[in-house]
Amino acid sequence: VQTLRRTPLHDRHVALGARMVPFAGWEMPVQYEGVIQEHRAVRTDAGVFDVSHMGELEIEGPTARDLLQSMLSNDVDKLEPGDAQYTLLTNEQGGIIDDLILYRLDSHRYLIVANASNSDIVLSWLTDHELRGSDVRDVSDEYALLAVQGPNALDKVGLEHGKAFTWTMGEVDGVEVMINRTGYTGEEGVELACMADDAGRLWDAVVARGITPCGLGARDTLRLEVCYPLHGNDIGPQWDAISSGLGWACALETEFTGVETLRAVKERGPEQKLVPFKMTERAIPRQHMAIEGGGEVTSGTQSPMLDVGIGMGYVPAASAKAGTELVIDVRGKPRRAEVSKKPLYKKEQAT
Amino acid sequence: MAASESYPDDLLYHAEHDWARIDGDEAVLGVTWFAQDALGELVHYEAPDVGSTVAKDSSYGEVESVKAVSDLISPLSGEVLEVNAKVVDAPETVNEDPYGDGWLIRIRMTSPEERDQLLDVAGYKKVLDEG
Numbered sequence: 134v135q136t137l138r139r140t141p142l143h144d145r146h147v148a149l150g151a152r153m154v155p156f157a158g159w160e161m162p163v164q165y166e167g168v169i170q171e172h173r174a175v176r177t178d179a180g181v182f183d184v185s186h187m188g189e190l191e192i193e194g195p196t197a198r199d200l201l202q203s204m205l206s207n208d209v210d211k212l213e214p215g216d217a218q219y220t221l222l223t224n225e226q227g228g229i230i231d232d233l234i235l236y237r238l239d240s241h242r243y244l245i246v247a248n249a250s251n252s253d254i255v256l257s258w259l260t261d262h263e264l265r266g267s268d269v270r271d272v273s274d275e276y277a278l279l280a281v282q283g284p285n286a287l288d289k290v291g292l293e294h295g296k297a298f299t300w301t302m303g304e305v306d307g308v309e310v311m312i313n314r315t316g317y318t319g320e321e322g323v324e325l326a327c328m329a330d331d332a333g334r335l336w337d338a339v340v341a342r343g344i345t346p347c348g349l350g351a352r353d354t355l356r357l358e359v360c361y362p363l364h365g366n367d368i369g370p371q372w373d374a375i376s377s378g379l380g381w382a383c384a385l386e387t388e389f390t391g392v393e394t395l396r397a398v399k400e401r402g403p404e405q406k407l408v409p410f411k412m413t414e415r416a417i418p419r420q421h422m423a424i425e426g427g428g429e430v431t432s433g434t435q436s437p438m439l440d441v442g443i444g445m446g447y448v449p450a451a452s453a454k455a456g457t458e459l460v461i462d463v464r465g466k467p468r469r470a471e472v473s474k475k476p477l478y479k480k481e482q483a484t
Numbered sequence: 485m486a487a488s489e490s491y492p493d494d495l496l497y498h499a500e501h502d503w504a505r506i507d508g509d510e511a512v513l514g515v516t517w518f519a520q521d522a523l524g525e526l527v528h529y530e531a532p533d534v535g536s537t538v539a540k541d542s543s544y545g546e547v548e549s550v551k552a553v554s555d556l557i558s559p560l561s562g563e564v565l566e567v568n569a570k571v572v573d574a575p576e577t578v579n580e581d582p583y584g585d586g587w588l589i590r591i592r593m594t595s596p597e598e599r600d601q602l603l604d605v606a607g608y609k610k611v612l613d614e615g
Binding site: 168353417437440 | 486527530553
């Protein structure tokens with residue numbers, strides 16, 4: 134039996150009546166009041182998520198840049214101190230070991246935020262390739278991370294609006310925080326990193342400002358509506374980054390693990406592509422359902438905003454164009470869907 | 485609004501968290517408060533066809549929340565006379581009123597003696613307590 138880890142906010146989640154579930158080795162809140170309610174709070178107002186389970190790694194030293202540039206898909210040189218970037222750790226086949234946010238802290242210091250389930254593998258991959266003059270440290274236990282997201286999130290938490298994919302130091306009700314202009318919901322918002330010891334105070338302050346506590350259930354439906362891939366569902370080591378639709382996060386002119394394969398895939402075109410789709414018949418797609426003609430659903434749910442089944446999945450490249458009809462095997466019943474453009478949900482569509 | 489927890493004593497229960505309200509040779513079937521709470525707000529009801537048959541302890545349909553799918557297990561055998569169209573259109577009705585407006589199907593029983601194998605409310609609560 135594996136012992137589940139707990140974030141510094143565990144007792145607060147339980148006190149709020151959260152339904153706690155095992156997730157990536159952690160005991161995490163999947164919902165408080167209800168997934169749909171929490172989802173709508175983020176789309177129309179503001180929500181807060183405890184994402185302290187995510188991994189944080191610090192890479193420091195005169196060769197930190199060289200190490201990261203040789204390991205990560207995106208161009209590290211585009212980052213000035215104060216910038217952040219979506220990037221991928223890739224394997225020799227161009228498959229995705231993890232998708233990450235890379236923050237440049239200062240000239241020779243970087244922070245990686247990794248998925249909880251991959252944090253250890255990212256750490257070992259980087260330490261195995263450590264260069265003389267670079268030091269990689271797991272600092273996950275030192276930090277707590279709260280995502281505060283939604284159209285009213287910044288106003289409610291008392292922060293100025295700012296440019297996406299940047300960070301600054303600041304404070305929220307006296308708690309020192311690293312304010313990251315990043316998120317996983319498609320709404321404006323921030324991810325606030327604070328010292329683990331301050332997590333309770335920060336959470337209480339944010340909740341006291343009228344921001345709705347939200348669980349991992351809503352986090353998943355929110356990200357799927359805006360087609361952000363989830364590692365372990367939609368992207369992974371078995372699919373190359375180009376087929377996964379993440380070519381935009383791959384600087385193919387730089388040298389990193391698997392880049393030759395990715396250049397070749399880009400040149401000849403992928404055989405399969407990850408596409409978003411909407412059901413045109415009443416049914417809810419789920420992970421691992423077969424798509425007729427050779428394909429598989431990688432994520433699916435009922436969209437709380439659109440009130441139809443939505444999902445993502447791999448289909449043959451010939452079927453990847455928006456408008457193409459798909460037939461999904463919903464537990465033995467063929468149900469029609471249509472390939473859509475990204476994102477599946479846009480604010481203008483709100484009713 | 486989700487209903488608060490209750491288990492009416494005029495119903496018969498199946499350990500898979502389904503209930504039956506028997507009236508003559510007909511029965512109305514649904515899921516218990518516990519089942520809807522475990523699933524969360526329902527967003528889809530895959531109903532059987534009117535005229536099809538359902539068998540005791542077998543699945544006659546599915547209900548889904550955003551996160552999960554659950555088979556509907558029939559507590560009794562019979563023929564489907566009616567499907568609750570309100571729940572097809574608005575599955576959250578089950579969360580709001582699991583024993584009233586949130587009923588799922590009405591059947592004509594083909595083996596009425598099966599009722600003797602079902603649980604009364606005390607028996608069902610024992611199932612819940614044993615978790």
